[in-house]
C-alpha cells in the first residue's frame with residue numbers, strides 16, 4: 001500500500017447483529033473498495049483440546065459434541081469413529097446407516113439455518129422467517145428421535161444409543177416430504193428472484209485456482225467447481241448410498257447458495273434412501289480396551305472436512321486430541337473473496353463461507369507478563 | 371433495515387430491548403435464542419424487541435462461558451446498556467461454565483464478570499424456557515421497578 005491518503009479503516013464485530021458469533025475484522029477501504037482485511041479470532045476460545053486430555057476418553061464424546069451446537073452430531077460421530085479405530089472396534093452395519101441418517105439430518109438442519117441467516121444478511125427478513133419456520137420440522141424430528149432439539153446425542157462409542165423403529169421411520173418419511181414441498185415455495189426466490197440475485201451473483205469471487213491454492217473446503221470449494229467431499233470416501237454408509245457431490249462453477253456467492261440449497265434436497269433423498277436400504281441387526285457393540293496409537297479420522301461436516309487426530313497410550317486418557325474444523329481453512333479463501341470487492345457486499349461475503357467460530361477456535365496465544 | 375432488530379431505544383420500545391452476545395458456548399443456545407426471536411408475534415405481546423446496539427438495550431442475553439478475551443467485550447457491552455439492566459445467562463455453560471469447566475481458557479459462568487439476574491440452565495435451552503424466563507423477569511421489573 002504505497003498510497004495511503006485515501007485509505008480508511010473500520011472494524012466489523014466482534015458484536016454485531018449480523019454476526020451470530022464474535023469475530024472481528026479490520027477493513028481497509030479505498031472509497032468503497034476493500035483493499036485489505038485483518039481477521040481476529042479468539043473471542044470464543046475455550047481450551048477444549050486440553051480438557052480432552054484431562055477427561056476420561058469416553059466423556060470426551062459429549063465434550064466433542066459441544067464443540068459446536070450446529071454440527072454436534074457429526075462431531076460426536078467423528079470422535080466415536082476415531083476412538084473405534086484406535087480400539088479396533090467394528091461397529092454393526094445398521095449403526096453405520098443410523099449414523100449416516102443422523103449426519104444428513106444434521107446437515108439439513110445446518111444448511112437450513114444458514115440459508116435463513118444468509119437471507120437476513122442480504123436484507124430479506126421474510127425469507128429468513130420462512131426458512132426458519134421450515135427448519136423447525138427438522139428440530140421436531142430431532143426431538144422425536146431422542147428428546148432433544150439441538151444436541152441429538154444418539155452417538156455411542158461402538159454404535160448408536162437408539163434405533164429407528166418402523167413408526168419413527170414413517171414419521172421421517174412424512175415430515176421430510178412435507179419439508180421438501182415447503183422448501184419449494186421459497187427455494188425459487190433464492191434461484192430466480194432478481195433482487196436476491198443482485199446481491200449474490202458475481203460477488204465474492206473465488207476462482208478455481210485460488211480455491212485450491214488457499215485450501216478451501218466444503219461448499220466453498222464445491223461452489224468453485226471442485227468436487228471435493230469427504231463423503232466420497234465412503235465412510236459410514238455413504239459408500240452404499242450412491243452419492244455424488246454437488247458442484248457449481250460460478251465461483252461466487254450465488255454458487256455457494258445453490259450448492260447448499262441443492263445439498264438440502266440431496267440430504268432429504270439420502271435419508272430416505274438410507275432408511276429404505278438399512279439392514280436389520282444390532283445397533284451397537286461393546287468397545288473393549290483403551291485407545292492406543294495415532295489415528296487421523298476425517299468426515300464431512302456441513303461446512304466441509306473436519307479433521308480429528310488422536311494419540312492414545314493405552315490408558316483412560318488420550319495423550320493428544322487435535323481437531324481442525326472446516327471454518328479454519330475457509331478463512332484464507334474468505335480474505336481472497338473480500339479483497340477487491342465492494343464495502344456493501346461485506347455481510348453477504350462473510351456469510352457465504354458459513355463461518356462457525358466456536359468450531360474454529362482451537363488455538364490461543366498466551367503472552368507472558370513479566 | 372432488519373425487522374427482527376429495532377433501531378429504537380428501550381424507552382421507545384416500551385418494554386424489553388434485548389441485545390445478544392455469545393461468549394463462547396457451542397452455539398446450541400445461540401441458535402435457540404434466534405429461534406425464539408423468530409416467534410415475533412409472541413414476543414410482541416410480551417413487549418420484547420431485539421436490538422443490535424448495546425446502548426439502546428436494557429437486557430442482555432449472554433451464552434457460553436467467559437474467557438480472558440471476551441470478558442472485556444462482555445463488560446463493555448454491559449457498561450453501555452441502559453439502566454435498569456437485566457442480564458440473562460442462557461444455557462448451563464453461561465450459568466456455571468458447565469461442560470467446559472476444566473477447559474484451559476475458561477473462567478466460568480458469566481457471573482464471574484457481570485451481575486446476572488436470571489439463570490436459564492439447560493444444554494441447550496428450549497425457546498419456551500427463554501420466553502418464560504424473560505416473562506418472569508418483566509414481572510419482577512414491573513413489581514419492583516428495578517431488578518435486584
Ligand code: SF4
Nearest residue numbers: 395398461462463493
Ligand atoms: S449450555 Fe450447552 S448447548 Fe448451550 S451453549 Fe453451552 S454447551 Fe452449548
